[in-house]
Amino acid sequence: MSENILSVKGVHKSFGGVHALKGVDLTIKKGEVHCLAGENGCGKSTIIKVISGVHKPDSGEVELNGKKYTSITPSEAIEAGVQIIYQDFSVFPNLTVMENLAINKALASKKKFINKKEFRRIAEEAVNKINFKVDLDALVEDLPVADKQLIAISRALLADAKLIIMDEPTTTLTKTEVKRLFEIIEDLKEQGVTILFVSHKLDEVYEICDSITIFRNGENVLSCQVSEMDDEKFAYYMTGRKFDSQNIKQNAKAGDSILEVKNLSAPGFDNVNFNLRKGEVLGISGQLGSGRTELSLALFGLLKPYEGSIVVDGKEVNITSPAKAQELGIALVPEDRLTEGLFLSQSIKRNINVTKLDELSSKLGVMNITALTDESKGWVKNIGVKTKDHEYPVQTLSGGNQQKVVLARWLATNPNVLILNAPTVGVDIGAKHDIHTLLRNLANEGRGIIVVSDDVKELVDVCDRVMVMQQGKIINEIASGDLNADMLSQYI
Amino acid sequence: MKLLKNNSLSLNQLDGNTARLLTMFVAIFLVASLTKPDMFLSSGNFQSMSKQLVEYGLLSLGVGIAMISGGIDLSVVYIANLSAIVTGMVMKALVLTAVGPELLLFILIAVLAGVLTGFLCGAFNGFLISKLHIPAMLATLGTMQLYMGIAIIISGGSTVSGIPRVFSQLISNSYLFGIPLSFFIYLFVVGFIIFIMSKTKFGMRVFLIGTNARAAAFSGIKINNVLIKTYILSGLLASLAGILSLARLSSAKADFGSSYIMQTILIVVLGGINPNGGYGTIRGIFLATITVQVISSFLNMFPEISNYYRDLIWGVAVIGVLIVNFSANKKTTAKLAKATAN
Ligand SMILES: Nc1ncnc2c1ncn2[C@@H]1O[C@H](COP(=O)(O)OP(=O)(O)O)[C@@H](O)[C@H]1O
């Protein structure tokens, strides 16, 4: 037997005119945790579907456990021990946990009567394998995403999985949930299960993987041990571009105060004081529930403070609504892009124009369509939104480009204070770098920028100083000179 | 992105819907013309069709705008009745002794009183829905009862009649090229609403709020303000429908046209307005209105089809349209999902 559990050679796959895989290789050793990385649309999900038999490759071969297949069928893949945890987990929401876990086995056993006791035994065995504590009688639709994922993993183990493939398993998880998932992956590794872990987050790769393959535009560009990897190399192979995060902060120079917050209290935070200066990028960090989001909402008129004052450009102000905030030159890029930021089914153009309607309409409220179109086209070009046409629905864009649209909407108002909450969550590495560089340039133009984030690297790369919040209070402030990743992670 | 082109996914799904409606209209028109040529193709029939559709056509516009904003307005029929009663009573009170140009002035005042009624009713709906956050369905179900109650009280529960003849003559019995004046009023209003919804910032905001109210709030849109205006617009359209019905029937009553509620919703959904808001066109509502009118006139040409069957037919039509729209939507969504899969 070979020491490789999976070896893919020269696989091509096209969809209509899209050449998704251009002769890729992928080799995974038995018992390792292998990472497959690459930007959105580079073909990660497609190769997984080829391995699991969902897609038939145009050419090339897949070798599983030493057995070669030119085109494998789904049942052959399952027999060979391949199990996929898809991005949507494919669980049955209206069944209980127990039923979800036992259903395949029960169906396979071809018994006429379904024995509840047997069901429960199978289900218990499954969750015990990964030490997963869950109410077996709960409906799956009532569970958090993380639990649905663990159910999918338990189910995979029941099917005697030898190779478990997880397609971007961490995108919808919180930090604690990611931690739990990683413990389980370690555990599985010990039990001899091989894992293919799809991700585009470097810190995850460092933490959990042994080796890595990087795809770019349907080709594999790098295959190596994770120990030979570093940030720069990772970013370069992912995007084909060289980034220099050291230089983002060049020319930083802070001027007069633009936003001053004095003894501000609101539901969620208490007695917050700070001073934001022109040209400065201020980071606000802390865990979920530390009050960082509430603080940003209060500065944007979406949460009413019950105490304290806000001073903008030397004048004390009362920010009663987002419209008022806009008038005062304050903009907020909200935390949850999908529910708070975007009108998903509407065009990119409308999504950008929404803040300009008053300015670009006549007294009677008739829109100046030409001006609005030019405005939107201009932003799409300036900020680099990758799309053929700004009349496309914004939901056709990738995460990074969607975020650029929300940014463009607010930059169009020419704000003096720009607040961004979790600006690069779900954004891929190239767009992330673009956004960071943009923020710095905006600061250099004399604006005040606030970045609310729990991404340590992001805070270190773009911020001049970082305030850390905990339980609604600012517990620490780290100034530019002392700002580094190790130091910051202690507090978050 | 290339996929979008390859699969020829129309960006403007509206056009698909318009084409579907037009085909349907032409098909039904042809069937009616071929099976009942002498009845259907008579000028009398066209005159009566163009008179009948005006009132529920106007009501549908209001319901449609409310639905685009993510809500609904179930109270339109009763706003129309209340406005008609107010107009009728003011007219009667003022006009009895008047003659000549004075008469016209009084008629105008009475009409304005009716319009004001629609404005106030709509503003109240908007207040309940935006400021008090009552779901539109429940708020307008409540005000529907309320407005009917007010109408019963001020009219003493009886029919308001004895309207000056000039008024009906002027609006309901004047023709231009054989087409009733009220139909021209309707066409003008349709044009005006198309303009409002596609060319003004107010219209754009209604669409955006209907798409995602939370994102609208985060984008600085004054939601309460826009929603109140939306329901005021619906109320104004309803009052206009009421005033035209007063002219056509020379009378008004608190519970006229109750069956129009269902019909307006049918039209709006048939017209391609998304019941969840954010999507649809006024042009679609217009096409749906004339289509429904042709169907209903055609059905009327078969005396053997009883009224019971008529309800059944309309019921089947609503559900059928919902199913077609739902699966058409699902197809576009699937196409989009495919095109953007990563
Ligand atoms: N079923 C499909 N039909 C058409 N195109 C597809 C399909 N699946 C994927 N693609 C295209 O293939 C490319 C690779 O997609 P995918 O493998 O999903 O990327 P990712 O690395 O983000 O998982 C993309 O351009 C995508 O649009």
Ligand SMILES: [Mg+2]
């Ligand atoms: Mg993918």
